[in-house]
Amino acid sequence: MTGSLLPGSTALNGICPYFTMFPLDFPLNILKRRARAGDVVLDPFCGRGTTNFAARLVGLRSLGVDSSPVAAAITASKLVTTPVDAILDEARRILTERVAHHIPTSEFWQWAFHPTVLDALCRFREAFLEDCTTDAHIALRGIILGALHGPKQKTFPSYFSNQSPRTYAPKPAYATRFWQERGLAPEPIDVLAVIERRAKRYYGMSYDITGAVRLADSRQADALQPEAPETRFDWVITSPPYYGMRTYIPDQWLRHWFVGGPDAVDYTNRDQVVHSSLGDFATDLRQVWRNAVDVCAEDAKMVIRFGGITDKRADPLDLIKSSLSDNGWCITTIREAGSATEGKRQADAFLRTKSKPMVEYDVWATRQ
Numbered sequence: 001m002t003g004s005l006l007p008g009s010t011a012l013n014g015i016c017p018y019f020t021m022f023p024l025d026f027p028l029n030i031l032k033r034r035a036r037a038g039d040v041v042l043d044p045f046c047g048r049g050t051t052n053f054a055a056r057l058v059g060l061r062s063l064g065v066d067s068s069p070v071a072a073a074i075t076a077s078k079l080v081t082t083p084v085d086a087i088l089d090e091a092r093r094i095l096t097e098r099v100a101h102h103i104p105t106s107e108f109w110q111w112a113f114h115p116t117v118l119d120a121l122c123r124f125r126e127a128f129l130e131d132c133t134t135d136a137h138i139a140l141r142g143i144i145l146g147a148l149h150g151p152k153q154k155t156f157p158s159y160f161s162n163q164s165p166r167t168y169a170p171k172p173a174y175a176t177r178f179w180q181e182r183g184l185a186p187e188p189i190d191v192l193a194v195i196e197r198r199a200k201r202y203y204g205m206s207y208d209i210t211g212a213v214r215l216a217d218s219r220q221a222d223a224l225q226p227e228a229p230e231t232r233f234d235w236v237i238t239s240p241p242y243y244g245m246r247t248y249i250p251d252q253w254l255r256h257w258f259v260g261g262p263d264a265v266d267y268t269n270r271d272q273v274v275h276s277s278l279g280d281f282a283t284d285l286r287q288v289w290r291n292a293v294d295v296c297a298e299d300a301k302m303v304i305r306f307g308g309i310t311d312k313r314a315d316p317l318d319l320i321k322s323s324l325s326d327n328g329w330c331i332t333t334i335r336e337a338g339s340a341t342e343g344k345r346q347a348d349a350f351l352r353t354k355s356k357p358m359v360e361y362d363v364w365a366t367r368q
């Protein structure tokens with residue numbers, strides 16, 4: 001694929017942070033250099049939809065699959081095209097016409113959001129739980145997910161919450177103590193103004209092609225089936241959880257609440273690959289790669305970014321090789337992930353204690 005990207009065309013990729021995302025350049029460079037017109041792309045662990053968005057930027061169709069409802073919602077918001085005005089009209093309509101029925105009341109919620117902001121968020125939440133099928137709703141939900149929590153800004157507010165990290169949600173007891181000790185009361189944010197600024201930033205462009213996302217467990221046999229039965233995927237570009245990274249749902253618990261989860265931290269890790277042992281983890285990944293073989297073209301290529309963390313005595317290369325044995329894939333190349341990703345590694349996001357992350361690898365495989 002050739003051709004340069006239009007200025008501003010990558011902005012939408014930043015609509016919402018996600019824990020352990022890979023940089024857009026990773027899938028983008030592969031597709032720009034190696035993909036052919038008409039190729040179709042799959043990511044069975046799509047997270048915030050970086051691979052899908054890269055495919056969209058180079059004009060290719062894609063399917064992203066993730067078992068986290070937050071990941072699926074963010075990815076969906078990167079695949080719609082909708083005028084900014086349509087997003088703002090919907091936001092105003094929901095705020096004027098709806099009444100929130102369920103507003104969380106515990107101490108955390110009183111400190112996390114100003115009552116008027118929480119009321120608005122609950123109206124949006126209930127509206128989307130009732131119907132989130134239009135492009136305007138999907139875009140608006142993505143915008144609100146991205147603005148839900150983050151640091152206070154010096155100029156215009158950009159986040160709805162009291163002072164918080166943006167990438168992961170703080171745990172309730174810790175966050176409440178933090179705000180109380182510093183006397184940090186939540187402020188009455190102008191919700192519509194935040195939405196408008198973000199809508200203009202992220203939805204100013206239109207793209208020729210879209211893509212699909214599915215909320216599903218990629219270990220299940222039918223999870224990776226293409227939308228059109230005759231389609232075969234030419235590329236799988238993905239990054240599974242690293243061994244030991246089991247906190248995708250708990251660390252995103254506030255965003256998870258917004259897309260329908262409970263108003264407390266959900267530790268169940270439902271439908272996530274298991275981390276109970278190296279063997280169980282490799283078996284889960286093996287199942288996903290096997291499911292991918294079934295839906296891929298004969299000359300398909302798979303590129304997996306994988307790494308590890310120092311406090312688990314697991315060699316990531318042994319682990320990924322074991323997951324790729326005996327399931328229809330043949331490893332062709334293993335490269336250390338380049339220095340361009342320094343500081344943006346998945347392991348950096350994971351290791352809040354700043355211990356040294358292990359190296360990350362890009363593992364290339366073809367069908368056997």
Ligand SMILES: C[S@@+](CC[C@H](N)C(=O)[O-])C[C@H]1O[C@@H](n2cnc3c(N)ncnc32)[C@H](O)[C@@H]1O
Binds near residue numbers: 050
């Ligand atoms: C490393 S992240 C992917 C990040 C992605 N490359 C990005 O740029 O945002 C791994 C993802 O795998 C998802 N996941 C874990 N187990 C899964 C399963 N069984 N089926 C589908 N997705 C799963 C997690 O929810 C998480 O979003």
